[in-house]
Amino acid sequence: MQAKPSEYEVPFFKETGFSRRVGEKCREYYWTLNPDFVEPQDVPCVDYWFDSVKSRSGLNVSEARRVFIDFFLKRGHEYVPPRPVVARWREDLYLTIASIVVFQPHVTNGIVPPPANPLVISQPSIRLEDIDNVGLTIGRHLTSFEMAAHHAFNYPDKYIYWKDETVRYAYEFFTKELGIPGELIVFKEAWWEGGGNAGPCFEVAVGGLELATLVFMSYKTLNGGYEEIPLRIVDTGYGVERIAWFSQKTPTAFHAIYGDLVDKFRDSIGLEKPERTLLWAAFKAAGKLDPDEPGSVEDYYRRVSELSGVSFEDARRILVDEARLYGLLDHTKTLALMLADGIVPSNSGEGYLARLVARRALRLLTLLKSNAKLVDLVDMQVKYWSGDFPQISENRGYVLEAVDIEESRFKETMERARRALERELKRGSSLTVNDLVKYYDSMGAPPELVAEIASKAGVRVEVPPKFYSIVASMHRSPPRIKGYGEAEGTITFVAEWASKFKPTRKLYYEDPYIRSFESRILGVNGRYVILEATAFYPTGGGQIHDVGVLIVGGREYRVVDVFNVDDVIIHVLETPLISEPGEVVRGLIDWARRFRIMRHHTATHVILGAARRVLGPHVWQAGAEKTEFKGRLDITHHKPLTMEEVAKIEALANSIVDDRRPVRNMLIDRNEAETKYGLTLFQGGVPMSRVIRVLDIEGWDTEACGGTHVTNTGEIGGIKIVNVERIQDGVVRIEYVAGSRAAEVASELEGRLARIADLIGASRGREEDRVKSLMESFKALGDTVKAYRELLIESLEEKLRGAPEVGGVKLLVTGSPEKSREAVQEMLRKLTSSEERAIVAVIMREAEGSTVEIAGGAKASELHNIGALARLLAGRFEGKGGGSKSYGSFKTPRKLEPGELAEALEELLGSGP
RNA sequence: GGGCCGGUAGCUCAGCUGGAAGAGCGCCGCCCUCGCACGGCGGAGGUCCCGGGUUCGAAUCCCGGCCGGUCCA
Numbered sequence: 012m013q014a015k016p017s018e019y020e021v022p023f024f025k026e027t028g029f030s031r032r033v034g035e036k037c038r039e040y041y042w043t044l045n046p047d048f049v050e051p052q053d054v055p056c057v058d059y060w061f062d063s064v065k066s067r068s069g070l071n072v073s074e075a076r077r078v079f080i081d082f083f084l085k086r087g088h089e090y091v092p093p094r095p096v097v098a099r100w101r102e103d104l105y106l107t108i109a110s111i112v113v114f115q116p117h118v119t120n121g122i123v124p125p126p127a128n129p130l131v132i133s134q135p136s137i138r139l140e141d142i143d144n145v146g147l148t149i150g151r152h153l154t155s156f157e158m159a160a161h162h163a164f165n166y167p168d169k170y171i172y173w174k175d176e177t178v179r180y181a182y183e184f185f186t187k188e189l190g191i192p193g194e195l196i197v198f199k200e201a202w203w204e205g206g207g208n209a210g211p212c213f214e215v216a217v218g219g220l221e222l223a224t225l226v227f228m229s230y231k232t233l234n235g236g237y238e239e240i241p242l243r244i245v246d247t248g249y250g251v252e253r254i255a256w257f258s259q260k261t262p263t264a265f266h267a268i269y270g271d272l273v274d275k276f277r278d279s280i281g282l283e284k285p286e287r288t289l290l291w292a293a294f295k296a297a298g299k300l301d302p303d304e305p306g307s308v309e310d311y312y313r314r315v316s317e318l319s320g321v322s323f324e325d326a327r328r329i330l331v332d333e334a335r336l337y338g339l340l341d342h343t344k345t346l347a348l349m350l351a352d353g354i355v356p357s358n359s360g361e362g363y364l365a366r367l368v369a370r371r372a373l374r375l376l377t378l379l380k381s382n383a384k385l386v387d388l389v390d391m392q393v394k395y396w397s398g399d400f401p402q403i404s405e406n407r408g409y410v411l412e413a414v415d416i417e418e419s420r421f422k423e424t425m426e427r428a429r430r431a432l433e434r435e436l437k438r439g440s441s442l443t444v445n446d447l448v449k450y451y452d453s454m455g456a457p458p459e460l461v462a463e464i465a466s467k468a469g470v471r472v473e474v475p476p477k478f479y480s481i482v483a484s485m486h487r488s489p490p491r492i493k494g495y496g497e498a499e500g501t502i503t504f505v506a507e508w509a510s511k512f513k514p515t516r517k518l519y520y521e522d523p524y525i526r527s528f529e530s531r532i533l534g535v536n537g538r539y540v541i542l543e544a545t546a547f548y549p550t551g552g553g554q555i556h557d558v559g560v561l562i563v564g565g566r567e568y569r570v571v572d573v574f575n576v577d578d579v580i581i582h583v584l585e586t587p588l589i590s591e592p593g594e595v596v597r598g599l600i601d602w603a604r605r606f607r608i609m610r611h612h613t614a615t616h617v618i619l620g621a622a623r624r625v626l627g628p629h630v631w632q633a634g635a636e637k638t639e640f641k642g643r644l645d646i647t648h649h650k651p652l653t654m655e656e657v658a659k660i661e662a663l664a665n666s667i668v669d670d671r672r673p674v675r676n677m678l679i680d681r682n683e684a685e686t687k688y689g690l691t692l693f694q695g696g697v698p699m700s701r702v703i704r705v706l707d708i709e710g711w712d713t714e715a716c717g718g719t720h721v722t723n724t725g726e727i728g729g730i731k732i733v734n735v736e737r738i739q740d741g742v743v744r745i746e747y748v749a750g751s752r753a754a755e756v757a758s759e760l761e762g763r764l765a766r767i768a769d770l771i772g773a774s775r776g777r778e779e780d781r782v783k784s785l786m787e788s789f790k791a792l793g794d795t796v797k798a799y800r801e802l803l804i805e806s807l808e809e810k811l812r813g814a815p816e817v818g819g820v821k822l823l824v825t826g827s828p829e830k831s832r833e834a835v836q837e838m839l840r841k842l843t844s845s846e847e848r849a850i851v852a853v854i855m856r857e858a859e860g861s862t863v864e865i866a867g868g869a870k871a872s873e874l875h876n877i878g879a880l881a882r883l884l885a886g887r888f889e890g891k892g893g894g895s896k897s898y899g900s901f902k903t904p905r906k907l908e909p910g911e912l913a914e915a916l917e918e919l920l921g922s923g924p
Numbered sequence: 925g926g927g928c929c930g931g932u933a934g935c936u937c938a939g940c941u942g943g944a945a946g947a948g949c950g951c952c953g954c955c956c957u958c959g960c961a962c963g964g965c966g967g968a969g970g971u972c973c974c975g976g977g978u979u980c981g982a983a984u985c986c987c988g989g990c991c992g993g994u995c996c997a
Contacts (some may be wrong), residue, residue, distance in 0.1 A: 358993080358995085360925085360997095434937080434938095452929085452996085453927095453996070454994060455993080483995095485995085892977080894943055899943080900979095902980045
């Protein structure tokens with residue numbers, strides 16, 4: 012959509028003398044004070060030329076951030092601290108990609124007020140879409156950057172400020188704080204869309220560099236159209252790194268962002284420092300560079316070569332390596348940020364994104380042919396950013412360990428791929444693009460490395476420029492065919508029906524120990540019942556629903572399911588309720604069951620607290636389930652738990668049980684709760700409401716939780732971890748039982764042991780000895796059987812010596828006491844290898860018919876095809892069979908006697924195939 | 925969450941158009957040697973991931989599951 016021109020006319024422009032123009036080449040509208048401009052001043056319309064703009068100089072990233080925040084603090088904005096780069100409060104995003112993400116969707120959809128209004132924030136953000144272009148474009152693309160922003164949320168009944176003020180702030184900030192001449196600042200008209208919202212925006216650029224975007228979020232996208240929204244939001248984004256780059260006027264953004272770290276990385280990697288003139292040529296040429304445009308990259312190197320006087324080949328070689336260096340600087344910082352916020356690298360979910368960044372960094376190191384350790388480079392970032400992002404140095408131990416693990420895993424993966432490749436090349440095959448895709452897609456080997464290894468073996472293969480889009484196109488999943496059945500229709504129908512009722516009063520929150528209650532019926536719909544108030548807990552928040560009975564007019568109805576539709580609780584009965592709204596019901600919940608669920612639920616919070624303390628703060632709940640039988644908690648962790656760690660967690664959890672800590676359930680304003688307890692509140696998802704229920708185990712664990720809990724940890728009664736396993740890369744599952752259930756589980760185990768003891772005939776406490784002696788006699792028995800088999804073979808060998816000759820071979824047909832095919836086969840193998848001219852057939856009688864195995868010695872097999880023989884015999888005895896040249900078998904429904912088989916064989920061998 | 929690849933000796937892997945489980949390295953013993961290394965000879969070591977199916981017969985084919993790897997969202 013293109014907004015109406017009037018959307019961009021603000022009084023400030025008129026007052027100050029800005030005029031609206033259109034770019035001669037770019038054909039985009041922009042506002043400027045400068046009559047000499049013929050284009051909006053950002054790349055690629057113009058080249059970078061801000062190096063010659065006079066302004067406040069020398070601001071590093073920290074200072075740029077400080078200047079921005081102070082500017083807005085002085086102008087009535089309140090500071091809001093940044094959130095993690097992992098967007099755990101969002102269901103639809105893994106990473107924080109912009110400052111507005113902090114307020115989506117709860118604030119932007121109007122449910123929760125913003126923590127301050129207007130506000131100023133500097134939000135570290137991560138975007139991985141252009142990860143391959145980072146470095147190449149000398150600073151236009153970064154995977155991690157800080158978005159400094161001021162936001163104003165305009166409600167219908169509360170207006171803060173809108174376009175004019177926002178533009179004035181931008182102009183004032185750039186002219187007064189950064190000292191940029193006003194006539195060099197350009198406001199370009201544009202349209203912004205994202206996350207279901209849209210609106211007009213200004214892109215503010217100076218000397219080729221876009222420094223800020225001012226978005227006026229005023230629509231929501233709806234079926235391809237736009238609809239005005241009541242909450243209009245000023246969503247700005249100032250690039251902190253770009254301000255630093257602009258202010259320092261270094262040839263690349265990386266020099267401005269990373270300062271002395273650039274040369275430290277250079278030293279570690281062993282990369283020579285390029286001539287300053289080459290970098291400045293790159294600065295001048297990079298504006299036109301569009302990596303998605305074919306040929307653009309080559310043009311860029313050509314232009315750098317012309318501007319610097321360095322040969323094309325040298326310019327390309329140096330800039331390719333420079334881009335890798337800058338990529339490493341960028342990726343290692345991003346990785347440190349992600350890991351510090353508790354991402355555990357894995358092969359799925361957000362963990363994969365961390366692995367992706369780590370692998371890209373490792374690939375760059377490999378391409379640079381450097382022996383530097385990634386973990387050392389990340390450690391430099393930890394130190395460099397410790398003042399700006401304290402969470403990184405606080406979690407240094409975990410960050411470095413996770414990087415180290417990723418590094419060795421990558422090496423193993425590369426080693427595996429290399430071996431597979433060398434094997435394949437040894438077989439003389441050539442490599443196609445398909446093979447490159449295979450090695451990348453299923454073995455993780457980057458195509459450049461595959462090509463390099465192949466070329467050493469003398470096999471040439473070209474990496475196509477569109478390689479990664481070929482891979483991406485293979486992963487477009489086919490449309491899901493979603494089955495819709497009667498069940499789904501029923502749920503929709505019930506939900507619609509339920510929406511007519513007012514929210515149910517939740518007695519289980521007022522008193523978690525309530526077992527029985529009386530209430531009035533509000534609605535009846537067959538087996539579905541809605542009450543005014545209930546003590547039945549509906550399924551939700553990882554806690555299973557209650558069961559019990561409703562008593563109406565002297566009749567008892569069993570409650571088999573309970574669920575929640577927008578705060579209306581629906582009881583599902585076993586049989587339809589014969590009653591009218593208004594009648595009084597008495598409800599009884601199955602208390603023994605509920606109490607166990609409560610114990611397991613509170614135990615879950617205790618264990619999570621213990622796991623975070625034993626394993627580290629990167630541990631997050633990845634899932635949980637609590638039933639009357641056991642509790643189950645999945646946590647994020649980068650390696651399997653050791654026995655010691657499990658024991659520690661269990662002991663620590665039980666110490667909290669014994670400590671009898673109070674457990675409090677409270678309703679708190681969401682913003683207040685976040686400020687007080689932090690985002691670790693949201694372990695089990697984020698409730699979408701202004702006020703949230705918070706469960707606090709004193710001094711131990713605080714989480715947003717809608718479940719029912721005991722009021723003191725002592726009531727858990729004790730916790731026994733019964734199972735720990737790694738359910739996938741990066742996720743560990745812990746299962747446990749609490750209280751009386753632990754005794755039950757112990758009894759079950761005892762019972763099982765007793766039954767086993769019975770089976771093996773051991774007295775209590777002597778089970779192990781008994782198993783040992785049984786194993787010994789089992790072994791001895793095996794030896795005995797072996798001896799008897801040898802005896803059997805000997806006697807058959809004896810028989811074979813005296814066997815008649817038919818068709819040039821010695822024929823032996825015999826029955827067998829052996830029931831095992833394998834044993835018979837082994838026996839035949841021995842017999843025929845000692846007598847090459849023998850054919851031996853063994854009949855195994857079974858309940859329904861017989862199986863016959865026939866083997867031929869080396870000479871005999873030359874004379875007669877045993878497999879063919881078996882097939883013929885099978886035909887004769889109404890069975891089926893076949894085999895190879897030297898071995899065959901068949902099955903027949905007849906109870907075969909050695910005599911008749913011998914007769915048949917003699918006949919066949921006599922005429923013989 | 926989806927796609928792809930894989931699971932066979934202690935390790936790395938062949939065998940996979942169904943028909944008597946293999947190689948290299950490692951290990952053990954012997955020969956050679958003052959000793960080591962090299963070399964030579966011999967040997968031990970297997971639930972062919974699990975379960976079901978097809979078949980006279982399955983490491984091999986089919987279905988289901990488990991585990992590992994990898995790419996993508």
